[in-house]
Amino acid sequence: GTTGPGTPLPRFPDGFLWGVSTSAHQIEGAAGEREPSVWDAFAAEPGRIKDGSTAAVACDHVHRHREDVALLAGLGVDAYRFSVSWPRAGSPGGLDFYDRLVDDLCAAGVRPVPTLFHWDLPARLDWRERDTAARFAQYVSTVAERLGDRVTQWITLNEPAEHTLLGHALGVHAPGERLLFDALPVAHHQLLAHGLAVRALRAAGARHIGVANSHGPTWPASRAEADVAAADFYDMLLNRLFADPLLLGAYPAGLGELMPGDVEADLRIIAEPLDWYGINYYAPACVGAPQENGSDVGGVSVPAELPFSLREIEGYPVTDFGWPVVPEGLTELLTGFRDRYGDRLPPIVVTENGCSYEGLDDQARIAYLDGHLRALHRALAAGVDVRGYFVWSLLDNWEWAEGYTRRFGLVHVDYATQRRTPKASYAWFQEVLRAQR
Ligand code: GBH
Numbered sequence: 001g002t003t004g005p006g007t008p009l010p011r012f013p014d015g016f017l018w019g020v021s022t023s024a025h026q027i028e029g030a031a032g033e034r035e036p037s038v039w040d041a042f043a044a045e046p047g048r049i050k051d052g053s054t055a056a057v058a059c060d061h062v063h064r065h066r067e068d069v070a071l072l073a074g075l076g077v078d079a080y081r082f083s084v085s086w087p088r089a090g091s092p093g094g095l096d097f098y099d100r101l102v103d104d105l106c107a108a109g110v111r112p113v114p115t116l117f118h119w120d121l122p123a124r125l126d127w128r129e130r131d132t133a134a135r136f137a138q139y140v141s142t143v144a145e146r147l148g149d150r151v152t153q154w155i156t157l158n159e160p161a162e163h164t165l166l167g168h169a170l171g172v173h174a175p176g177e178r179l180l181f182d183a184l185p186v187a188h189h190q191l192l193a194h195g196l197a198v199r200a201l202r203a204a205g206a207r208h209i210g211v212a213n214s215h216g217p218t219w220p221a222s223r224a225e226a227d228v229a230a231a232d233f234y235d236m237l238l239n240r241l242f243a244d245p246l247l248l249g250a251y252p253a254g255l256g257e258l259m260p261g262d263v264e265a266d267l268r269i270i271a272e273p274l275d276w277y278g279i280n281y282y283a284p285a286c287v288g289a290p291q292e293n294g295s296d297v298g299g300v301s302v303p304a305e306l307p308f309s310l311r312e313i314e315g316y317p318v319t320d321f322g323w324p325v326v327p328e329g330l331t332e333l334l335t336g337f338r339d340r341y342g343d344r345l346p347p348i349v350v351t352e353n354g355c356s357y358e359g360l361d362d363q364a365r366i367a368y369l370d371g372h373l374r375a376l377h378r379a380l381a382a383g384v385d386v387r388g389y390f391v392w393s394l395l396d397n398w399e400w401a402e403g404y405t406r407r408f409g410l411v412h413v414d415y416a417t418q419r420r421t422p423k424a425s426y427a428w429f430q431e432v433l434r435a436q437r
Pocket of ligand 1: 162214284285297324352392408
């Protein structure tokens with residue numbers, strides 16, 4: 001054939017940014033050296049985490065970051081997307097760790113790309129409170145003052161959509177609230193926090209500011225009117241609710257009225273211009289009308305009282321997590337974004353893409369990444385301005401409610417010994433990067 005892992009990938013544009021991603025709570029450990037986050041409290045509740053584990057140690061990255069930076073340098077990536085833990089940054093000496101990490105990355109020739117919030121809210125705070133947005137901006141200023149002399153590229157939030165849906169509406173992530181539609185203020189406050197953070201970063205002289213939003217095409221379960229309507233509703237909640245305010249300065253019709261505060265004034269803050277727009281893509285969602293018993297797909301159970309249900313996507317291979325492998329969904333997503341947002345859309349960076357498979361000889365991960373890079377290239381060929389691609393993830397890590405049972409890394413981690421072993425996919429990606437130079 002002419003495609004697939006056997007044939008070389010097409011050439012990506014000069015200056016295309018190649019990277020890998022992680023997040024603080026999932027790799028850092030050293031939980032005793034920071035204040036508690038909502039995830040510490042959540043994981044301590046029996047039955048919340050599949051294997052009963054916590055992220056207290058995780059990959060012990062805080063004490064092993066030198067080794068992990070060496071893995072990044074060996075891989076040959078241009079950039080490393082990590083997150084700053086707000087609970088650590090707020091603890092005495094907490095920013096010293098990021099200071100060292102950034103120094104080590106710069107010394108290794110790897111561009112640091114910090115995300116300022118990746119779900120690990122300090123346990124004393126609550127996104128239902130408007131004030132959390134202002135506190136976030138203060139924390140962001142502190143980080144920018146400390147790291148801004150070496151960090152040029154920033155990400156405000158990771159996936160406020162998933163944090164709202166999974167953490168506050170459905171209760172399968174921290175803080176474990178099941179507010180259903182009463183979770184909408186949580187979305188608004190995160191978006192407001194994003195806008196205030198953009199202002200704080202600009203005030204500190206930052207350029208190259210973006211966000212990392214979770215997006216995917218929404219496929220209706222059938223052509224039946226009820227399924228099409230449910231899919232459109234889901235698309236509004238997961239995609240447009242988070243992209244429209246940032247890119248168009250408006251909520252999708254009907255949602256603004258449900259948000260707290262002076263929404264028009266807030267939207268002017270939320271729509272602060274961005275230098276680039278980050279998209280995390282894993283798979284499309286297949287959505288149909290509500291079902292009598294709700295739905296349970298891909299680790300997310302949706303109760304019957306919501307006006308949609310998630311369905312399995314048939315006819316595609318699935319990862320160990322059960323998520324379908326649909327590379328063309330990435331092309332569809334990227335071209336769809338260009339079509340919807342037109343010249344309001346800044347350059348796109350794919351800030352996460354990856355899959356969970358067991359094993360060191362992870363040919364299925366190679367096939368997944370290869371297929372998605374070709375799909376991204378098709379979007380480039382169709383004229384979408386995509387400037388970079390980050391694999392999720394550098395290391396196997398603590399996969400939230402799934403604990404240590406899902407392995408997304410290019411590098412295997414033996415949690416008993418903390419030994420890191422590069423997988424076949426690490427060598428493959430290294431070769432891809434070499435060939436693109
Ligand atoms: C990201 O969330 C997170 O940013 C990251 O921390 C996490 O480790 C990583 O992904 C892997 O989970 O409909 O069956 O195809 C991703 C949120 C929610 C995206 C479920 C994919 C599809 C499930 N994901 N979704 S399915």
